[in-house]
Amino acid sequence: VLYPNKLPESERVCSGICSTLDGWFRKTVELLKPLYEELKREVFSCDYVQADETTVPVINREKHKADKEYLWMVRSVMEKLVIFHYDGGSRAGAVIESLANHYHFKGYLQCDGFAGYETAFKTSPNVRLLNCLVHIRRHFEQALDENREMAQHALTQIQYIYKIDHCCDKAGFSYEERKAKRLELAKPVMEAMKVWMETEGIKYSPNSLAGKAITYAYTRWDNMMTCLEDGRLLWDNNLAENVIRPITLGRKNYLFCGNHEAAVNMSVICSLLATCKAHDVNPREYLNDVIAQMPYHKKATQEELLNLLPHKWKLKHPECVLTRQKEESCN
Structure with a gap:
């Protein structure tokens, strides 16, 4: 181990600066943690969320290398609130199950095909799982070269389902009108496709791309049909993937967590920044303001903390909304 006083002077200065910056960052995060906890409560008080998880390299000092750990993300779809959660780097379904139970979540949870979600919520009376039609489509796309006729049939049906929603968007339908249109047009297609998969699936080896695509889709199809129950529900988990993408790109820049x-x-910082982005809030101005305020909110009520979250804070600071700043700069 190299100690700072045994390093060259230039390296001792850098070491001292890094230590100071780390100390500042820790203290800042401590100030923001009450907001983070309130943001978690807000996300899980909603009745429709999307979840995803991604890897994050974390230094293991015993092994002297970075381990591949997991960071979870949950986004409330309608309210556009985002939290990241780190639980020792675990990817076990018990992590998201524990979060949902802790905050008494009741509603729809949309996710990709990771088996951990099914394990966590298969018997839950409070959580209705939705899956992602884009992930199902990807598997059929991968099977195109192996069996074009089979894969193209599935892709055509999926395209039709999306086209129904596109027409609803274009017509400006309400959620109830969208639900009615889905029941009229999408439900028969989805029911027919389920029957098709039951007869088509036995034709292919489970190890073939065609077999894997049908198995993946069929075992998640009932969860997909849950989208017919509510016009708010989306066919895919793309919003969650978009939120988590900066973490994926960030791995190339910060390399690892210490x-x-x-x-x-x-997780604390990324949660607030992602929620700022979702609400077009200038993150620099937001953090400058709330960090200055938090020392005076050590005994803040839940309502006071709620008002300091980005989606509430911007109501009192409309000048800090990025779309407005952009419009003013254009003028």
């Missing part, structure tokens, strides 16, 4: 505590701290 330890588990650093990963937790990253």
Whole structure:
């Protein structure tokens, strides 16, 4: 181990600066944690969320290398609130199950095909799982070269389902009108496709791309048909993937988290920044303001903390909304 006083002077200065910056960051995160906890409560008080998980490299000092750990993300679809959650780097379905139970979540949870979600909520009376039609489509796209006729049939049906929603968007339908149109047009297609998969699936080896595509789709099709129940529900998990993409890109820049505590701290900051982005709030102005306020909110009520979250804060600071700033700069 190299100690700062045994390093060259230039390196001792850098080491001292990094130590100071780390100390500032930790103290800042401590100030923001009450907001983070309130944001978690807000997300899980909603009745429709999307979830995803991604890898994050975290230094393991015993192994002297970075381990591949997992960071979870949950986004409330209608309210556009985002939280990241780190639980020792675990990807087990118990992580999202524990979160949902802790905050007494009741409603729809949309996710990709990761088996951990099904394990966590298969018997839950409060959580209705939805899956992602885009992930199902990808598997059929991968099977095109192996069996074009079979894969193209599935892709055509999926395209038709999306086209129905596109027409609803174009017509400006309400959620109830969208639900009615889905029941009229999409439901018969989805029911027919389920029957088609039952007869088509036995023709292919489970190890073939065609067999894998049908198995993947069929085992998640009932969850997909749940989207027929409510016009708010989306066919895919794309919004969640869009939220988590900056973390994926960020891995190329920050390389790793120094330890588990650093990963937790990253979750706090990323949650507030992602919610700012979802609400077009200038993140610099938001953080400058709330960080200055938080020392005076050590005994803040839940309502006071709620009003300091980005979606509420912007109501009192309309000048900090990015779309407005852009319009003013154009003028």
